[in-house]
Amino acid sequence: MEYFIELFLSGLTRGSIYALIALGYTMVYGIIQLINFAHGEIYMIGAFVAYIVCGVLTIYGFHGVSILIIAGLLAIVYSCAYGYTLEKVAYRPLRGAPRLSPLISAIGMSIFLQNYVLLAQTPDFLPFPALIPDFAFMEPIAHIIGSAELVILVTTMVTMVMLTLLIKYTKIGKAMRATQQDMSMARLVGVNVDRVISTTFIIGSALAAIGGVLVASYIGQVNFYIGFLAGVKAFTAAVLGGIGSIPGAVIGGLVLGLTESFAAGYVSSDYEDVFAFGLLVLILIMRPAGILGKATKQKV
Amino acid sequence: MSDTQKQVLLEVKGLTMDFGGLRAVDSIDLTVSAGEIAALIGPNGAGKTTFFNCVTGIYTPTGGDVLLHPQGKPTRRVNGKKPNVITTLGMARTFQNIRLFSDMTVLENVMIGRHCRTNTGLVGAILRGAAARREEQETVEFGYHLLEQVGLAEFANEYSKNLPYGAMRRLEIARAMATEPFLLLLDEPAAGMNPQETDELDALICRIRDEGKIAILLIEHDMKLVMNISDNIHVMEYGKKIATGTPQEIKDNPKVIEAYLGEEADA
Amino acid sequence: MKNLKQSLAVALWFIFLTFPLMVVKVNTSDQVVQWRWMNILWVGVTFFVLSFIWRYALVRKEARQMAALSGQDEHEKPTKFQELLEDQSLRYRLMLGLLAFALVFPWVFDTYQSTIMVSALIYVVLGLGLNITVGLAGLLDLGYVAFFAVGAYAYALLNHHFGLGFWTCLPLGAALGGIFGVILGFPILRLRGDYLAIVTLGFGMIVKVVLENWSEFSFGPSGIANIDRPSLFGLDMDIAASTTYIYYIMIALVILTIIVTGRLKNSRIGRAWIALREDEIACVAMGIDMAKTKMSAYALGACWAGMVGVVFAAKTTFINPASFTFMESAIILSIVVLGGMGSILGVILGAMILILMPEYLRAFSEYRMIIFGAAMVVMMIFRPQGIISNIRQKYEFKGLKEKSENV
Numbered sequence: 001m002e003y004f005i006e007l008f009l010s011g012l013t014r015g016s017i018y019a020l021i022a023l024g025y026t027m028v029y030g031i032i033q034l035i036n037f038a039h040g041e042i043y044m045i046g047a048f049v050a051y052i053v054c055g056v057l058t059i060y061g062f063h064g065v066s067i068l069i070i071a072g073l074l075a076i077v078y079s080c081a082y083g084y085t086l087e088k089v090a091y092r093p094l095r096g097a098p099r100l101s102p103l104i105s106a107i108g109m110s111i112f113l114q115n116y117v118l119l120a121q122t123p124d125f126l127p128f129p130a131l132i133p134d135f136a137f138m139e140p141i142a143h144i145i146g147s148a149e150l151v152i153l154v155t156t157m158v159t160m161v162m163l164t165l166l167i168k169y170t171k172i173g174k175a176m177r178a179t180q181q182d183m184s185m186a187r188l189v190g191v192n193v194d195r196v197i198s199t200t201f202i203i204g205s206a207l208a209a210i211g212g213v214l215v216a217s218y219i220g221q222v223n224f225y226i227g228f229l230a231g232v233k234a235f236t237a238a239v240l241g242g243i244g245s246i247p248g249a250v251i252g253g254l255v256l257g258l259t260e261s262f263a264a265g266y267v268s269s270d271y272e273d274v275f276a277f278g279l280l281v282l283i284l285i286m287r288p289a290g291i292l293g294k295a296t297k298q299k300v
Numbered sequence: 301m302s303d304t305q306k307q308v309l310l311e312v313k314g315l316t317m318d319f320g321g322l323r324a325v326d327s328i329d330l331t332v333s334a335g336e337i338a339a340l341i342g343p344n345g346a347g348k349t350t351f352f353n354c355v356t357g358i359y360t361p362t363g364g365d366v367l368l369h370p371q372g373k374p375t376r377r378v379n380g381k382k383p384n385v386i387t388t389l390g391m392a393r394t395f396q397n398i399r400l401f402s403d404m405t406v407l408e409n410v411m412i413g414r415h416c417r418t419n420t421g422l423v424g425a426i427l428r429g430a431a432a433r434r435e436e437q438e439t440v441e442f443g444y445h446l447l448e449q450v451g452l453a454e455f456a457n458e459y460s461k462n463l464p465y466g467a468m469r470r471l472e473i474a475r476a477m478a479t480e481p482f483l484l485l486l487d488e489p490a491a492g493m494n495p496q497e498t499d500e501l502d503a504l505i506c507r508i509r510d511e512g513k514i515a516i517l518l519i520e521h522d523m524k525l526v527m528n529i530s531d532n533i534h535v536m537e538y539g540k541k542i543a544t545g546t547p548q549e550i551k552d553n554p555k556v557i558e559a560y561l562g563e564e565a566d567a
Numbered sequence: 568m569k570n571l572k573q574s575l576a577v578a579l580w581f582i583f584l585t586f587p588l589m590v591v592k593v594n595t596s597d598q599v600v601q602w603r604w605m606n607i608l609w610v611g612v613t614f615f616v617l618s619f620i621w622r623y624a625l626v627r628k629e630a631r632q633m634a635a636l637s638g639q640d641e642h643e644k645p646t647k648f649q650e651l652l653e654d655q656s657l658r659y660r661l662m663l664g665l666l667a668f669a670l671v672f673p674w675v676f677d678t679y680q681s682t683i684m685v686s687a688l689i690y691v692v693l694g695l696g697l698n699i700t701v702g703l704a705g706l707l708d709l710g711y712v713a714f715f716a717v718g719a720y721a722y723a724l725l726n727h728h729f730g731l732g733f734w735t736c737l738p739l740g741a742a743l744g745g746i747f748g749v750i751l752g753f754p755i756l757r758l759r760g761d762y763l764a765i766v767t768l769g770f771g772m773i774v775k776v777v778l779e780n781w782s783e784f785s786f787g788p789s790g791i792a793n794i795d796r797p798s799l800f801g802l803d804m805d806i807a808a809s810t811t812y813i814y815y816i817m818i819a820l821v822i823l824t825i826i827v828t829g830r831l832k833n834s835r836i837g838r839a840w841i842a843l844r845e846d847e848i849a850c851v852a853m854g855i856d857m858a859k860t861k862m863s864a865y866a867l868g869a870c871w872a873g874m875v876g877v878v879f880a881a882k883t884t885f886i887n888p889a890s891f892t893f894m895e896s897a898i899i900l901s902i903v904v905l906g907g908m909g910s911i912l913g914v915i916l917g918a919m920i921l922i923l924m925p926e927y928l929r930a931f932s933e934y935r936m937i938i939f940g941a942a943m944v945v946m947m948i949f950r951p952q953g954i955i956s957n958i959r960q961k962y963e964f965k966g967l968k969e970k971s972e973n974v
């Protein structure tokens with residue numbers, strides 16, 4: 001039973017990270033119907049920037065929490081900057097192009113960013129410092145859930161709540177929802193669609209950066225390639241939940257995380273990716289619109 | 301008209317289509333007989349295109365029946381059938397917002413229509429045996445003659461995306477006719493055409509009926525065209541059918557006048 | 568002046584953007600930070616210049632689009648180069664010249680060159696195969712390399728366990744690739760376009776994971792060694808002779824592929840594929856069975872990958888899962904995209920450039936993936952039709968016109 005709870009909690013942790021990244025995919029897809037393949041790379045760049053900042057600060061004698069805060073903030077700033085630039089360079093010129101074009105551009109961008117980090121830094125795995133301290137009050141249950149996992153869960157939850165509030169109540173949130181419903185209509189009623197799209201990329205990137213820093217410090221290493229698999233998994237989560245739907249991304253992330261965790265725990269960790277994609281195919285066949293997605297008919 | 305010509309080809313009974321809460325088509329009855337040109341009219345958003353989409357299998361209707369009665373063949377109930385099955389049975393259509401294959405030539409667009417009437421397979425296409433070559437040649441000739449009929453033969457080798465708007469509409473008609481239908485559904489064929497082009501279209505549609513022995517059901521906002529060529533007119537408003545009759549009856553029908561005047565008052 | 572300011576801003580922005588990754592490098596074990604200040608200069612200058620070119624190209628692209636909208640079909644006027652290509656006789660002569668060059672190649676150059684050429688030719692076939700799926704039918708397949716792996720492992724395993732020869736396995740590999748394509752195609756071809764991309768990507772990854780972990784079947788990450796090279800009437804061949812032999816096998820396969828795809832492209836089936844790519848709804852409304860059409864494109868594409876997979880295993884005599892990563896799929900996809908989707912000559916050219924360039928420009932090979940990535944983006948924005956755009960067949964109607972005039 002304890003093993004089950006342990007697996008459940010680690011699945012939840014994993015799933016909440018997937019959810020954080022999946023939100024970026026789902027928001028972008030909801031608005032411009034594009035699988036932003038390079039989103040995983042934004043996550044990786046967030047983790048890498050955090051790694052570099054941590055390294056520099058440690059060497060220059062900073063301590064504990066201050067490192068965590070500075071590195072986290074800079075990671076978010078840089079991820080947002082990359083996300084914003086990515087949209088402007090690789091996707092904006094392709095508005096209105098045939099559907100395959102921006103998708104291929106996105107794949108190209110993903111390959112480009114991976115290799116950019118590889119060339120600018122290193123192909124090796126780098127040790128990432130554990131930024132999250134072990135809390136004393138966690139001592140009695142530490143064998144079931146670690147401090148790092150707790151921080152991940154709490155951070156994710158807080159972020160999600162903030163995102164929901166942002167989308168529900170702020171002006172830009174409303175503009176985002178309007179654009180998602182009907183872009184040309186939104187433009188007609190005076191929404192600055194370009195700005196909405198940029199904002200969407202920035203928000204998605206910030207979430208990815210948070211995920212990147214949390215995971216890197218939890219797993220303890222970074223590498224130019226970590227974004228790829230995380231990105232693919234997160235996209236899977238977004239599709240599972242119903243792409244375009246924000247609560248769907250969260251549910252999809254959790255379902256995927258739990259599936260992987262149990263598959264790894266009870267079957268074999270070698271095949272967890274197989275389970276993840278098997279689940280995706282199964283869901284897509286039975287419910288092509290995903291768990292929470294609404295099946296819409298294309299207007300002819 | 302002789303009896304055989306009056307045979308019913310398409311019979312729609314109580315057709316209904318819901319989009320979530322919106323009932324776009326509300327229990328419509330409608331028949332089209334051999335040799336007939338029928339028109340489906342109504343204000344914008346009345347559900348005419350949705351009706352076409354349900355009948356041709358693009359959407360699966362939420363209720364009602366669509367029956368096809370091909371001459372000399374058993375009746376088929378086709379709701380929920382795939383569009384390609386319905387087209388192969390003999391009912392073809394054009395689209396309101398032109399959907400040509402833009403990176404193919406004009407002739408190739410028509411040749412696509414021949415797909416369901418030819419049968420060269422993978423192996424045949426690779427080996428290019430005598431049968432495959434003959435069929436290909438026949439497809440080219442058939443397509444070319446259709447292009448002549450709609451006046452596009454000189455553009456045969458142009459990319460369809462380079463055609464002028466009116467020509468695109470005629471190409472859509474030629475492409476649908478290439479499937480050898482007994483019933484042709486045209487969704488606003490005159491939209492975007494100038495008066496002269498519309499007159500030519502008028503003649504073309506009559507020719508298709510008379511020479512090709514193809515019945516026609518068309519959606520159109522151009523009242524002059526509709527009144528000119530239709531044998532029967534069906535009027536829709538808010539998803540419901542509000543009137544059926546000859547052009548003269550429709551002109552005098554107070555409900556129809558109100559529907560259209562109401563629309564103008566709104567606009 | 569405005570341009571200058573704008574470019575300066577762009578340069579500054581990119582300096583900011585690349586600062587942590589390009590300038591700072593920390594070595595946590597030695598506790599030193601390496602500051603590479605020079606890189607700021609490079610980044611600044613590069614992006615300053617690039618931003619000029621970028622703006623100029625965008626303006627030109629927009630101008631062309633405007634011209635197209637206002638009815639002047641300026642952009643449709645084919646370039647000189649394109650016009651030359653459409654000239655049938657010239658095309659044949661070009662092909663003949665290429666063929667002659669290809670035939671004497673192993674006698675002029677050494678074994679090393681032939682080996683490189685064989686890999687390039689393998690990618691030509693892979694590109695042409697994927698061209699059916701992506702270029703003609705518009706089904707974005709990101710797991711294409713999986714079918715390549717199926718062919719390679721089929722030969723390696725059949726050879727290892729049962730001693731089956733190359734020539735038996737070549738058609739078997741193609742058939743297995745096709746069968747895998749069909750099996751996979753059944754569930755996924757009903758999916759919407761972009762879902763298809765992600766599921767095929769997942770499939771590619773599953774195949775690799777299985778090959779890595781199911782050691783009893785595939786010998787795991789260590790792979791399979793000592794695979795037989797192709798035999799020729801039981802003759803004993805040294806490596807040089809064997810390479811030449813494989814080279815000619817590949818030339819033959821390339822020619823076969825060109826003929827088959829060329830014929831398909833302008834056939835009833837090929838037209839249905841293209842129609843499907845252009846507009847799914849119009850395509851089914853014209854009476855084309857979508858499931859069947861998609862399946863044939865997908866499975867046929869997979870066939871070629873399975874077939875050259877066998878050649879690949881025979882050529883390297885050693886395979887392991889590391890040869891079948893997503894990057895491989897991405898490279899094949901870039902060959903198709905850069906060469907020109909749907910265009911046979913374009914894909915051949917694309918494969919040659921993308922595979923041979925890094926081989927001959929060793930210094931370049933480090934940068935090869937980053938250039939591929941950038942090229943895919945730039946190509947999509949400025950020349951989506953690729954190096955050589957797809958040309959549709961033109962038909963002659965001499966006899967027809969007279970006939971119809973007489974009627």
Ligand SMILES: Nc1ncnc2c1ncn2[C@@H]1O[C@H](COP(=O)(O)OP(=O)(O)OP(=O)(O)O)[C@@H](O)[C@H]1O
Pocket residue numbers: 297298299300319322324342343344345346347348349350351396
């Ligand atoms: N796929 C769809 N999903 C949701 N609603 C739809 C869909 N297709 C059509 N509708 C709605 O159904 C109603 C009827 O639309 P339809 O296109 O059939 O009208 P129409 O009579 O063809 O109008 P028009 O003359 O402007 O072409 C409209 O309110 C439209 O918004």
Ligand SMILES: [Mg+2]
Pocket residue numbers: 348349350396
């Ligand atoms: Mg309509």
